[in-house]
Amino acid sequence: MAAVLEELPEDPQKDPPNVAESQSGLKPIQRLTSDDRLARITPSTLARTEFMYYSRYVRDFVRSDYNFAAAKMAVARNGKLRAIENEFRVADAWLSKTVAAISRRHQRVMPVKAEKIELEIKHALSGTLVRLLVQYDRLFIGTMRCQMALTVSARERQSILDAAEARINQIPFLCIPDADQFASDGTHVPGSGIES
Structure with a gap:
């Protein structure tokens, strides 16, 4: 007669083991999320704003990149701060000029629904990012209204929006490197270890 081994059912009261901890014996690394980083920063300005947005790009940017960029900009110094400020000037000039050009074209007026979210502004540059x-x-609404009035083609509209997104996406990209990787004029010098 063969013996049959029965597995005992797992105790539902017992916590399941942590997979990362059980395989290596090490505790998992606890990383700060961008929300946690932003919460720890001593603000130079402290404001909350109810931000109204209309496009998917802005919604996704606020969800994934805004707090990261806001936290990094609040602690940026020397060359890194200069690089970020320069990028803001370039992006603001381009967006202002493009919005003005689109507003001069014939548009079909149509209602557009907005969503809102509350944002914390702990540094002046965070407010500038909200302005962008x-x-x-x-630009999103203006090009959509122009497309409805047939004064902008779908391809032209997409090209304009892609260029605007690329300009704004430069901001969080510049926030990634440490401050010591920027020369005093704001030039990024990767791996240099320059103290600017």
């Missing part, structure tokens, strides 16, 4: 996102939404 507002300009993007103006």
Whole structure:
């Protein structure tokens, strides 16, 4: 007669083992999320704003990149700060000029529904980033209304929005490297270890 081994059912009260801990014996690394980083920063300005947005791009940017960029900009110094400020000037000039050009074209007026979210502004540059996102939404709505009036083609509209997104996406990209990787004029010098 063969013996049959029966597995005992697992105790539902017992916590399941942590997979990362059980395989290596090490505790998992606890990383700060961008929300946690932003919460720990001592603000130079402290404001909350109810931000109205219209486009998917702005919604996704606020969800994934805004707090990261806001936290990094609040602690940026020397060359890194100069690089970010320069990029803001370039992006703001381009968006302002493009929004003005689109507003001069014939548009079909149509209602556009907005969503809202509350944002924390702990540094002046965070407010500037919000301003760029507002300009993007103006461009988004303006090009949509122009497309409905047949004064902008679908391809032209997509090209304009892609260029605007690329300009704004430069901001969080510049926030990634450490401050010591920027020369005093704001030039990025990867792996240099320069103290600017």
